[in-house]
Amino acid sequence: MKNRIEKLDRIKNVDAFLLTSSVSLKYLTGYFYNFEIGPSPFQLIPAALFVVPSHYSGLIIADNESDQLAHLDPQIKVNPYASYSYEKPLDYSARFCIKLLELVAQTGMGSARIGVEADSLPYSICESLSLNYPDIELVDISADLIKMRMVKDDDELSLIRVATHLCDVGQEAVIKYAKPGMTELDLFKMVRGDMEMEAGKRIPMMTDLVAGLRTFEGGGNPLKYKIASGDLILSDLTPCLNGYWGDTCSTIVIGKPTLQQQDHFNLVKEALEIGVNAIKPGVQAKVIDQVMRKHLSSAGQYGHHSGHGVGIAYHEEPRIVPYNDIVLEPNMVIALEPAIYHDNYGIRLEHIVAVTQNGCEILSQFKHRFEI
Amino acid sequence: MKNRIEKLDRIKNVDAFLLTSSVSLKYLTGYFYNFEIGPSPFQLIPAALFVVPSHYSGLIIADNESDQLAHLDPQIKVNPYASYSYEKPLDYSARFCIKLLELVAQTGMGSARIGVEADSLPYSICESLSLNYPDIELVDISADLIKMRMVKDDDELSLIRVATHLCDVGQEAVIKYAKPGMTELDLFKMVRGDMEMEAGKRIPMMTDLVAGLRTFEGGGNPLKYKIASGDLILSDLTPCLNGYWGDTCSTIVIGKPTLQQQDHFNLVKEALEIGVNAIKPGVQAKVIDQVMRKHLSSAGQYGHHSGHGVGIAYHEEPRIVPYNDIVLEPNMVIALEPAIYHDNYGIRLEHIVAVTQNGCEILSQFKHRFEI
Numbered sequence: 001m002k003n004r005i006e007k008l009d010r011i012k013n014v015d016a017f018l019l020t021s022s023v024s025l026k027y028l029t030g031y032f033y034n035f036e037i038g039p040s041p042f043q044l045i046p047a048a049l050f051v052v053p054s055h056y057s058g059l060i061i062a063d064n065e066s067d068q069l070a071h072l073d074p075q076i077k078v079n080p081y082a083s084y085s086y087e088k089p090l091d092y093s094a095r096f097c098i099k100l101l102e103l104v105a106q107t108g109m110g111s112a113r114i115g116v117e118a119d120s121l122p123y124s125i126c127e128s129l130s131l132n133y134p135d136i137e138l139v140d141i142s143a144d145l146i147k148m149r150m151v152k153d154d155d156e157l158s159l160i161r162v163a164t165h166l167c168d169v170g171q172e173a174v175i176k177y178a179k180p181g182m183t184e185l186d187l188f189k190m191v192r193g194d195m196e197m198e199a200g201k202r203i204p205m206m207t208d209l210v211a212g213l214r215t216f217e218g219g220g221n222p223l224k225y226k227i228a229s230g231d232l233i234l235s236d237l238t239p240c241l242n243g244y245w246g247d248t249c250s251t252i253v254i255g256k257p258t259l260q261q262q263d264h265f266n267l268v269k270e271a272l273e274i275g276v277n278a279i280k281p282g283v284q285a286k287v288i289d290q291v292m293r294k295h296l297s298s299a300g301q302y303g304h305h306s307g308h309g310v311g312i313a314y315h316e317e318p319r320i321v322p323y324n325d326i327v328l329e330p331n332m333v334i335a336l337e338p339a340i341y342h343d344n345y346g347i348r349l350e351h352i353v354a355v356t357q358n359g360c361e362i363l364s365q366f367k368h369r370f371e372i
Numbered sequence: 373m374k375n376r377i378e379k380l381d382r383i384k385n386v387d388a389f390l391l392t393s394s395v396s397l398k399y400l401t402g403y404f405y406n407f408e409i410g411p412s413p414f415q416l417i418p419a420a421l422f423v424v425p426s427h428y429s430g431l432i433i434a435d436n437e438s439d440q441l442a443h444l445d446p447q448i449k450v451n452p453y454a455s456y457s458y459e460k461p462l463d464y465s466a467r468f469c470i471k472l473l474e475l476v477a478q479t480g481m482g483s484a485r486i487g488v489e490a491d492s493l494p495y496s497i498c499e500s501l502s503l504n505y506p507d508i509e510l511v512d513i514s515a516d517l518i519k520m521r522m523v524k525d526d527d528e529l530s531l532i533r534v535a536t537h538l539c540d541v542g543q544e545a546v547i548k549y550a551k552p553g554m555t556e557l558d559l560f561k562m563v564r565g566d567m568e569m570e571a572g573k574r575i576p577m578m579t580d581l582v583a584g585l586r587t588f589e590g591g592g593n594p595l596k597y598k599i600a601s602g603d604l605i606l607s608d609l610t611p612c613l614n615g616y617w618g619d620t621c622s623t624i625v626i627g628k629p630t631l632q633q634q635d636h637f638n639l640v641k642e643a644l645e646i647g648v649n650a651i652k653p654g655v656q657a658k659v660i661d662q663v664m665r666k667h668l669s670s671a672g673q674y675g676h677h678s679g680h681g682v683g684i685a686y687h688e689e690p691r692i693v694p695y696n697d698i699v700l701e702p703n704m705v706i707a708l709e710p711a712i713y714h715d716n717y718g719i720r721l722e723h724i725v726a727v728t729q730n731g732c733e734i735l736s737q738f739k740h741r742f743e744i
Contacts, residue, residue, distance in 0.1 A: 022411060037578040038407035038612070039394060041685045044491050086677040086693045093491055116495065119416050119465055123498045123510065124490035138495065185573070189565035197557055200596050202579075206409040224572050240410070305458040313413045321458045 004028050004153070005057050005075070008115075011144045015112035017051040018100070018138075021120040023312040024145055025049055029059055030071040032243035036204045042084040044096045045122060049076075052107045060099045062092060071242060079103065097128035104133060111135035117142045150309060150317050152331045156244065157354055160311065160333050163239060163246035164352050164363045169198045170237040171250045171366040174209075178372065180229045180254055184209055184222035191237070199241055206314060208236035208249070215251065215346040218304070218339065229255045232345050236337075238314050245314040247335045248364045249350035252372050264299060264340045264347050265370040271295040271338035272349045272368070275306065275320075279334065279353060279360040285324035292338045293322075299340045302348075307336040310352060328355050333363070376400050376525065377429050377447070380487075383516045387484035389423040390472070390510075393492040395684040396517055397421055401431055402443040404615035408576045414456035416468045417494060421448075424479045432471045434464060443614060451475065469500035476505060483507035489514045522681060522689050524703045528616065529726055532683065532705050535611060535618030536724050536735045538575070542567045542609040543622045543738040546581075550744065552601045552626055556581055556594035563609070571613055578686060580608035580621070587623065587718040590676070590711065601627045604717050608709075610686050617686040619707045620736045621722035624744050636671060636712045636719050637742040643667040643710035644721045644740070647678065647692075651706065651725060651732040657696035664710045665694075671712045674720075679708035682724060700727050705735070 005028055008017055025031050025047055033046035040046070043062035051057045057076050061069075062083035069078065079102075081095040104110055110133045116126075118140040129136050152160065173194040178187055188209050196202055208219025211227045215234040227233065236249035251268075253261065275292040289306040296302065307320030310333050318326045320334060328334075332355040339348035349368050353360040377400055380389055397403050397419055405418035412418070415434035423429045429448050433441075434455035441450065451474075453467040476482055482505045488498075490512040501508050524532065545566040550559055560581050568574055580591025583599040587606040599605065608621035623640075625633065647664040661678040668674065679692030682705050690698040692708060700706075704727040711720035721740050725732040 035410035036408055037576055037610075037686070039492075041687045086675075086691075088695060090691075118496035118499065119494050120411075121495040122491050123488065123493040123495060124512070126495045126498070127490065140496070183569070185569055186565075188574070189561060189568070193558075193561035196561070197555070197596070201557070202560070202593050204409055207574075221574050224569070238409075303458075314409070315413045319458075319462075323460060 005051060005073070007148055008051055009053050010148070011115060011141055013113065014115040014139050014141065015052070016107070016109045017049065017115045017141070018121070019049040019051070019117055020045055021117045022046060023149070024117060026243040026312045027149055029076045030073045031059060031069060032071060033065070033068060034204065036202070042090070042092065044093045044124065048100065048125070050100065050103050052109060056107050058103060060096060060103070093124050097125060100125065101128065101132050104129070109136070113137045113139055115139050115141035117145065146317060149311055150332055151329050152311060152333055152354070156311060157331065157333070159242060159244040160246065161363055163241040163244045164248070165246070166195045166198055166203065166239045166241060167237050167246040167248040167352070167364055168366045170195045170239070171235065171248060174233065174235045174250065175252060175372045178227065178233055178252065178254060180227055183224050183226050184211055185224055187227065188222035191235070195237070195239055204240040206238035208234060210234050213344055216341050216344055218341060218346050218348065227254060232261070232347065234346055234348060236348065236350065240314070243312055245310050247310050247314060247350065247352055248366060249337055249348045250366065250368055251347040251349060251370070253370050257370055261345060261347070262370065264342060267296060267299060268338050268340055268347050268349050269368055272336055272351060275336040275338060276351060276353055276360060276362060279328060279355060280358060281328055281330050281355060283328050285318040285320050285326045285328065286322055288336070289320045289322050289324070292336065296338060296340055299342060302339040302341060304339070306338055307334055309333060310335050330355050330357050377423060377445070379520055380423055381425050382520070383487060383513050385485065386487040386511050386513065387424070388479070388481045389421065389487045389513070390493070391421040391423070391489055392417055393489045394418060395521070396489060398615040398684045399521055401448045402445045403431060403441060404443060405437070405440060406576065408574070414462070414464065416465045416496065420472065420497070422472065422475050424481060428479050430475060432468060432475070465496050469497060472497065473500065473504050476501070481508070485509045485511055487511050487513035489517065518689060521683055522704055523701050524683060524705055524726070528683060529703065529705070531614060531616040532618065533735055535613040535616045536620070537618070538567045538570055538611045538613060539609050539618040539620040539724070539736055540738045541570045542611070543607065543620060546605065546607045546622065547624060547744045550599065550605055550624065550626060552599055555596045555598050556583055557596055559599065560594035563607070567609070567611055576612040578610035580606060582606050585716055588713050588716055590713060590718050590720065599626060604633070604719065606718055606720060608720065608722065612686070615684055617682050619682050619686060619722065619724055620738060621709055621720045622738065622740055623719045623721060623742070625742050629742055633717060633719070634742065636714060639668060639671060640710050640712055640719050640721050641740055644708055644723060647708040647710060648723060648725055648732060648734060651700060651727060652730060653700055653702050653727060655700050657690040657692050657698045657700065658694055660708070661692045661694050661696070664708070668710055668712060671714060674711040674713060676711070678710055679706055681705060682707050702727050702729055
């Protein structure tokens with residue numbers, strides 16, 4: 001991770017950086033804020049990263065977040081500020097800004113061009129900066145950061161592998177536990193239970209887990225619907241482990257499929273294989289989208305992307321969509337998810353792959369099967 | 373909820389409001405964004421509320437969030453903007469700002485004083501406003517909104533009751549399922565399973581669920597530690613149902629407690645009762661803190677608050693802490709959580725109450741017991 005901060009050198013025409021998005025914090029420092037319970041009432045933002053290239057890299061962070069620093073790059077200085085205490089009133093915004101102003105002064109950046117992320121930088125921070133340092137200029141560099149994260153470093157690939165392994169555990173659990181008469185929520189409890197036991201802790205997880213008619217809608221959270229014999233079950237499991245996401249989708253049938261369902265499953269499975277086989281460096285993202293859509297065109301069109309990049313965001317570039325000219329490169333990580341939605345059911349199958357020098361490696365080990 | 377937007381009239385010296393925090397959105401419009409999977413890569417912010425008192429109330433929201441509008445106050449206009457589509461590149465920030473600028477123009481607020489929440493308003497929005505309407509003045513009204521939410525409306529009390537019922541279900545589940553040899557994670561799976569089945573869906577949940585030595589630390593997420601005979605189990609369950617939180621904590625013993633553990637349990641239970649009995653309108657928050665701490669002073673001091681308000685935030689005013697002069701009023705909702713942390717164990721017991729005309733009503737029905 002040491003070199004990651006240095007990647008900021010590629011961004012020209014700025015003197016310093018003040019980065020506030022959770023993805024940039026994870027990417028550049030290792031710090032991961034678990035968002036599962038929403039915005040904290042004890043702090044302004046989870047943290048901010050202040051960087052003056054070749055001179056200074058420091059995190060401004062609430063002191064009650066100090067137990068979240070396990071994966072922090074040791075070269076990053078930690079600047080804690082007092083956030084919540086039962087012994088004095090809460091004033092986290094002011095305390096955050098005081099720390100930031102100190103860093104600006106210490107590093108001599110009082111009239112600098114500072115690269116920021118405009119969508120995640122709070123007004124209270126930019127207001128404090130502009131009042132105290134009217135010559136500072138803020139420059140939005142969000143697009144540069146998004147591009148920077150497309151090609152993964154080796155340590156990132158390892159983290160995505162481990163998150164993808166949790167998907168495998170989850171998809172096997174769907175097959176192991178799914179029975180007629182149980183609710184989607186019952187099944188979800190067992191599936192998430194196996195995944196969290198494998199992780200050794202709670203994990204954030206985006207989940208489509210639906211049976212029967214809702215498979216036609218392509219997904220949704222598990223509810224109290226009772227799984228019936230003959231139902232399809234669509235299970236799109238997207239867990240986040242230590243800040244990196246995995247993402248796979250399976251579709252199974254409880255009992256016997258109809259002939260048409262079996263045909264459609266085979267078609268989607270072929271489309272997925274065709275997509276995987278088409279992935280290699282030098283190919284445009286939109287070409288992958290085209291070959292998968294073409295294979296399924298006889299069964300109607302799926303009204304969503306054919307895939308997307310995965311990393312610290314569960315959905316990022318390269319998007320596998322009809323308009324995307326981005327050219328694939330080694331170490332991009334891509335989830336492919338072709339689908340058929342027909343009459344009263346839906347079938348979607350997803351693998352996650354890493355682009356290699358000559359093609360790609362499928363990271364998800366789970367083997368798609370329809371009848372269980 | 374109709375009257376809630378009108379409460380903004382109490383805030384003087386502003387012409388309009390642009391509110392962006394998730395708590396204000398829920399409070400004033402009913403819209404709840406489920407934060408469980410973190411910031412969405414498909415939108416700038418979950419939504420923004422633009423209000424010109426007596427003239428206009430509208431939500432600016434990504435079109436892919438339209439299924440989250442189930443609880444929206446019907447008087448609020450919905451202004452969706454195109455966020456993610458697989459057919460064209462993503463440009464949610466610009467599209468959001470265009471909608472906002474349209475509303476400012478339509479309502480004639482181009483040189484208004486606009487009340488904002490400085491900690492949650494993104495720089496990209498304030499920059500767009502100031503470039504297009506340099507005469508607009510932004511005024512931080514966060515403190516007014518926090519005060520406004522302290523005293524609950526009746527519909528809010530109902531929502532907190534239902535969330536607190538989930539806590540009761542969870543605490544009973546702890547007693548039902550806890551066995552020596554199972555891991556904290558196993559127990560958590562069953563407890564959350566019962567709570568989500570009662571809710572009929574997934575729910576965000578902050579959880580301390582620890583056994584043995586970690587009870588001394590006061591909490592933590594469930595891990596792979598195996599519960600042993602003689603262990604205490606501390607279970608602080610804080611679920612969020614449709615945007616409102618419940619919060620209770622129990623401590624039980626697996627097997628027989630020591631005499632000192634039993635004494636300490638009794639002391640904490642008494643402190644909780646003393647705190648509950650002291651709550652009534654006209655009493656300062658710090659007095660509740662004092663009477664509970666005093667009762668436990670012989671067993672050492674707990675290094676945290678004695679309680680806190682609960683509502684759309686899991687922790688809000690009135691904080692039950694030594695410095696807090698806030699005077700209790702009917703329809704405040706307060707969680708009390710006295711504790712003893714001693715040698716190698718911790719005992720914390722928590723109820724959630726609503727202040728009434730003459731005292732308070734305990735909303736949590738669960739009866740604290742030590743041996744199970």
